[in-house]
Amino acid sequence: NAGVMQNPRHLVRRRGQEARLRCSPMKGHSHVYWYRQLPEEGLKFMVYLQKENIIDESGMPKERFSAEFPKEGPSILRIQQVVRGDSAAYFCASSTEAGTDTQYFGPGTRLTVL
Amino acid sequence: DAKTTQPNSMESNEEEPVHLPCNHSTISGTDYIHWYRQLPSQGPEYVIHGLTSNVNNRMASLAIAEDRKSSTLILHRATLRDAAVYYCILRDDGTASKLTFGTGTRLQVTL
Numbered sequence: 001n002a003g004v005m006q007n008p009r010h011l012v013r014r015r016g017q018e019a020r021l022r023c024s025p026m027k028g029h030s031h032v033y034w035y036r037q038l039p040e041e042g043l044k045f046m047v048y049l050q051k052e053n054i055i056d057e058s059g060m061p062k063e064r065f066s067a068e069f070p071k072e073g074p075s076i077l078r079i080q081q082v083v084r085g086d087s088a089a090y091f092c093a094s095s096t097e098a099g100t101d102t103q104y105f106g107p108g109t110r111l112t113v114l
Numbered sequence: 115d116a117k118t119t120q121p122n123s124m125e126s127n128e129e130e131p132v133h134l135p136c137n138h139s140t141i142s143g144t145d146y147i148h149w150y151r152q153l154p155s156q157g158p159e160y161v162i163h164g165l166t167s168n169v170n171n172r173m174a175s176l177a178i179a180e181d182r183k184s185s186t187l188i189l190h191r192a193t194l195r196d197a198a199v200y201y202c203i204l205r206d207d208g209t210a211s212k213l214t215f216g217t218g219t220r221l222q223v224t225l
């Protein structure tokens with residue numbers, strides 16, 4: 001049973017470009033979470049999605065960031081017009097249920113903005 | 115989610131037990147105590163969780179104080195591969211699913 005997969009593992013973008021980060025949850029998991037870890041800082045929740053629906057986006061910056069989890073295919077975290085401050089590790093997690101169910105994390109995508 | 119307090123760092127010798135403390139004095143009756151760890155350059159990894167009773171699994175043990183205001187994660191025999199940041203997280207059963215990470219405890223394991 002493959003774990004949570006994220007790609008790309010490393011992504012380099014120039015300021016103003018778009019970044020698309022993909023997350024394939026574990027088989028049978030319909031809940032996806034995105035977290036961001038800025039350099040030398042802790043993990044911060046961004047958004048929680050359940051197939052085709054955004055359940056909680058309280059941690060998402062109001063501008064330039066969006067997330068989706070379509071009926072078919074991976075979850076996508078999209079960052080438009082990236083800035084240097086977006087450089088961070090972005091982790092995706094998935095679970096079978098909501099509430100206090102265990103979240104399984106992917107290896108992360110390390111975004112570098114030049 | 116209620117707040118937790120952990121020491122910033124701890125050290126252990128390999129093959130010795132490690133006790134990682136966590137204080138959560140404002141815990142509510144429906145808060146579960148979860149532990150995750152993050153190895154260098156990796157995503158977080160679930161370790162263990164409990165509500166009231168002590169819990170054991172293949173990775174660790176969780177000892178929960180009778181008043182639930184504190185808990186201790188126990189690694190019975192630390193190895194170099196256990197060097198990581200350990201996070202103690204409270205999660206309210208039935209409400210928001212997000213994990214709220216604090217600063218955690220950075221565990222160093224030496225030979």
